[in-house]
Amino acid sequence: MKFSDFKKLVAVSKEDIYREMLAANRASIRVKKEKTAVRNLEKIFRAVLKISNRKGFQAMTMRDLSRESQMSMGALYAYFTGKDDLVSMLQKQRRAVIMRILEKEIDKREGPSRQLRAAIRTHLFLSEIMQPWFYFSFMEAKNLDEREKLRAIESDRFTDELFVAVISRGQEEGLFAPRDAVFTAGLIKAMLQDWYLKRAKFRSRDTDVETYADAVVGLAEAWLAPPQKEQQDDTDRPIRPDPQGGGTA
Amino acid sequence: MKFSDFKKLVAVSKEDIYREMLAANRASIRVKKEKTAVRNLEKIFRAVLKISNRKGFQAMTMRDLSRESQMSMGALYAYFTGKDDLVSMLQKQRRAVIMRILEKEIDKREGPSRQLRAAIRTHLFLSEIMQPWFYFSFMEAKNLDEREKLRAIESDRFTDELFVAVISRGQEEGLFAPRDAVFTAGLIKAMLQDWYLKRAKFRSRDTDVETYADAVVGLAEAWLAPPQKEQQDDTDRPIRPDPQGGGTA
DNA sequence: GTCTATATACGGATAGAC
């Protein structure tokens, strides 16, 4: 699937995200009218992510947030009970979206090769659409309270295990070389992380998400290529590691 | 070179680091006796790194620092002019050590294969010894003021270019496959970063730095192996990508 | 629902004693 198709297919439009968030936090949000609430939630979290990702969540003051979101302090507190609340709403929503979509996209595919490719591409596409969310989560995870930290670790392991499972199954079926599955999953994850952590670098090189996805898939397939006969399980999208360039233009 | 030898060889003992730091900041540090100053600098920065890496530098209060370092607020301010000062001292020292040692270790080797291996291993060994420094730098870089941010970017590019240069030279000499050098350097760097960003993960798996270094070198060499004849430039340490496991036990 | 104004507390930094 191409990124442009992915974007259309997956219902992660801004509005949906915040409507879902409103539903999940109906009890604590004092604003009744859905339309207003959704609009303001979007304004608030766009501002939170913008400020936090520039100078850190701790350093963001409510006055900063008020200025950036164009809402008064009083109005802001109708949407959350305190600063910490902002974080858990954000994290909860992010986790829900990732798990739901990642699992669905993998299950849609048959066979480890296709599934591995789908997992890599879907994760990259998601982090492309929701880059500030991913960046925020990575950078602020350690600063959260114990409860949130545990949840972050849990959801991280979930992703890990998705990859390990697919790789292991491919090895059992003789499609992948017997490389250490946990290390390989870690390697792939490090590259996925690079995409949302080093956005500026890639943009300055005009590397788009499709190109990067091809590079990661290519590297993973090269690393997992069985030593004997050439792997010939071409599916979804036949990407061979490009001898001329692994990803950047 | 093995990690144990590296540790002995390289003069990055705690005391040396803080003696160097004292010398570089002689003007602003009001404490005269070197022995006292060095001892307290170590106490201070050990505490800074411990607290910051747990809950973030912004969230660390001077009272936290006072408690953790067992020094009074007044005493602390004899060693730095303000909270920001702590960051720039830390960053400056870290950069000086990395550049000095990394460059030296590469220059000691002959030929791209040995140099690539040396660069990877040295970076990993350094980040092993100074893990809290590396972690701090990565996590706090974006929160610093413009001046420090520019310096961080600069020093990041320095490392990038070291790797790109070695890879390109290997390709010119026909030792490495013509993969995109910039992408490959980025790939290697992502793995180096993983080592100090995900310390807990590796520790819980009993992966030591030697094992991880072998895995990264193995992957890099596999990725850069020339397609035609098998690369046979065994040097320093003949590491082939282990078909049984890339790094973890 | 949203605004302005403000209570209350906490953080960085320093003064001055020892």
Added chain:
DNA sequence: GTCTATCCGTATATAGAC
């Protein structure tokens, strides 16, 4: 050189008007 006590700015959160 180090300590305690304190100043002063700024932050979060809320009260009450509209």
